[in-house]
Amino acid sequence: MLLVTCPYCGPRPEIEFHCGGEAHIARPAEPAGLDDQAWSEFLFVRTNRKGVQAERWLHQHGCRRWFNALRDTASDRFLATYEMGAPRPSAGGGEPR
């Protein structure tokens, strides 16, 4: 089980959290202008990186707030957690393995 550091509550066991998948996927500003291919990419296509990726987490059985995290998917190690809306920290880079 992972130890997840909520930016509001501190370190808590993973079972308190829900992982919301890849972060920083912005909803298209003008949905009506999108063609099927662009919609498909927004809805379904994911980076699925082996290495450092940014993802959304919800402290479901805690403060019930969403936050973002940088995590290495090869080792499961968390590199940083940060508040929603904040830019992705440079820590860990983001180079694929």
Added chain:
Amino acid sequence: MRRFSFRTLISEAFKGHKGWERQWRAPEPKSSYEVVIVGGGGHGLATAYYLAKEFGIRDVAVLEKGWIGGGNTGRNTTIIRSNYLYDESAALYNHAVKLWEGLSQDLNYNVMFSQRGVMMLAHNLHDVRSFRQHVYANRLNGVDNEWLTPEQAKEFCPPLNISREARYPVMGAALQRRGGTARHDAVAWGYARAADAMGVDIIQNCEVTGIRRGADGAVEGVETSRGFIATRRVGVVAAGHTSVIMERAGVRMPLESFPLQALVSEPVKPVFPCVVMSNAVHAYISQSDKGELVIGAGTDQYVSYSQQGGLHIATHTLEAICEIFPQFSRMRMLRNWGGIVDVTPDRSPIIGRTPVPGLYVNCGWGTGGFKATPGSGHVFAHTLAKGEPHPINAPFILDRFRTGRLIDEAAAAAVAH
């Protein structure tokens, strides 16, 4: 290839079993091949076998970064069934079951396919209605499936606890009698041996590090840890690492990779006659011919390539197993492990062309690809040989995520696949 037969077995027994030879070669990669398969698991090896056998394409290399069958082929719970809800899925998985039924003879290798029956338990009214719908839909598609009362389920699987006081009461079960198990390693080895005998090069310890594309965008070859290999056709069958490989060709996929866990107990005498699955509590269990209880658990909630998974996932499954089969509560577990499964948004596989000319993909089997191994290899070989899909895998193209023609087995089959 020296064929296995009763005669060779007897003659080897008298010679102290010293005459058995290597079952497949360990060739150096050639500078070019007609077709290159990336990934030496069951699906990749089956693809190579059917390319050689059905389509006469023998200039084929299977590139495996580790050893063959060392990924999900050696990590699954070996369950085979085809009771999927939708017509497209039923056709695909039943195609595989039909091939399973003659596979040992076809390969001249005992894959220990055992049609001991797969029983799916219903624990609540929703399960009952959903499974009965499955039973009727399956029958219309020519897939055997039948509904059992709790007493009939108990008769088919005596260890089952059908007490009304149980934590997860059994309200009935759907039984596919043609379902069962096979020996997973033997499937990889059998396909490897038969493909090798027809001239396919199986190259282990050879990692694909890049996919080279020409000025027109078409595939020209693959960069590997053992040098460049030229080819015009590449079939990527890399399961959990599909996104990683495809990124090297500049293609982004509708996939996420999760660890799926399984575990085995200490071996005991035969106590469990069939396969039992419970979607509601996410547990499935059978007994291997070695005597171990083989137990499948769930996936972790986050993307990971770690091949481990959280212990709380396995704990949850074991707690449920002990409620449904109380006599197993004192069994000791020997090993647990994870395999990285590539999951699509609609929980159905992707088999077909990609936007890159010459690049084909067979992926997205998610938490249940082993059962489809022969069928998957067969239709993918057809796709690679002809350049267009077999009628069975035509609905499973990558483009369905653009057109919206999804095959939503996620909603149809709850969680377990």
